[in-house]
């Protein structure tokens with residue numbers, strides 16, 4: 367007899383029932399406290415239970431929650447688009463609202479193809495992405511994702527968009543060493559473009575910092591500058607997938623700002639609503655919008671809930687909270703504090719191969735041998751076991767398992783809400799220390 371009608375990630379597993387959340391803490395129905403060390407799925411950027419957001423929800427719902435975007439616009443959606451355009455770099459001034467990160471990257475793909483079609487170029491319909499990447503779960507977004515585990519059951523329906531190597535210095539797929547390598551991983555994009563044919567390719571999509579499939583892999587400083595040049599050389603659009611890195615997570619509103627590189631399209635989600643409602647967006651440059659406006663005038667996509675005033679009001683309240691509490695600054699300072707702690711832990715536990723990240727998007731990669739950087743076998747299930755131990759000990763961390771080939775590799779993300787304090791980071795580190803200690807004992811047995 368099935369006890370629950372809800373399809374959960376792992377069928378048959380017991381999931382605690384959540385009761386409530388406040389700040390970086392969550393509490394289940396049995397009263398157990400969990401520190402949200404991963405902001406859920408790197409989403410709850412302002413923490414749980416923020417009263418002002420609940421108030422904004424209530425106010426908007428009392429006016430109007432939903433209108434269909436083909437019939438009306440709303441003050442909330444207009445204001446939110448203006449706010450995002452204000453923060454977005456360069457001429458990225460137009461915003462298309464969707465409901466999930468997958469829809470945001472898929473909309474980016476469609477806009478890129480449409481941009482060339484409006485100009486009479488019907489052959490640029492392919493994308494290039496990288497192995498060790500994650501751009502979402504719907505078929506278009508999965509086509510772009512270089513995440514073999516998630517692709518494997520659906521390969522017959524997917525396009526082969528992952529073609530370029532990632533800038534993964536710790537486990538360089540090109541077996542090079544930075545900086546002597548001259549950032550060959552960026553040149554690898556050029557080789558892929560030449561192999562496929564530039565006349566076939568509309569865009570290159572990349573996460574500024576690789577998140578879900580690699581555990582906060584930060585590229586060398588020169589990487590995105592070179593990528594921008596290569597894209598321009600072959601008339602290929604550059605799409606930054608900032609679904610995880612955007613909205614202040616890395617200490618800047620958009621992670622691409624770290625390298626002063628302006629993409630043509632940016633996808634955001636997650637922290638945009640901080641989890642208070644499903645909301646995501648595709649931000650598009652004037653260069654692209656001018657072409658569409660002079661052509662068919664219609665961006666060929668859209669969802670029932672796109673630009674609904676309820677979600678827009680929530681996001682405005684979230685951004686307002688971020689601004690008033692200077693959360694981008696806090697992410698920078700606390701991120702460095704967290705990294706310093708993690709590096710100290712690395713001295714203690716040989717299985718911590720690498721510690722990396724920017725702002726409060728921090729990652730740890732676990733290896734069998736820290737000298738050779740040999741990964742653990744998949745069957746050892748290091749990430750899964752650590753997750754369970756941390757959970758048991760009251761700390762939530764996020765699994766990031768894609769690895770060099772998109773198959774193996776053990777890493778986690780530590781990414782607490784952006785308003786985390788030093789004292790709370792110390793608490794997180796105490797539990798993490800204890801949990802990695804327990805894992806080490808288990809692995810030796």
Ligand code: PLP
Pocket residue numbers: 407465466467468469471500501502503573577578607608609610611635636
């Ligand atoms: N893009 C990136 C970089 C992500 O990390 C994710 C989710 O983890 C997505 C896209 C997909 O977002 P969603 O799960 O909201 O569809």
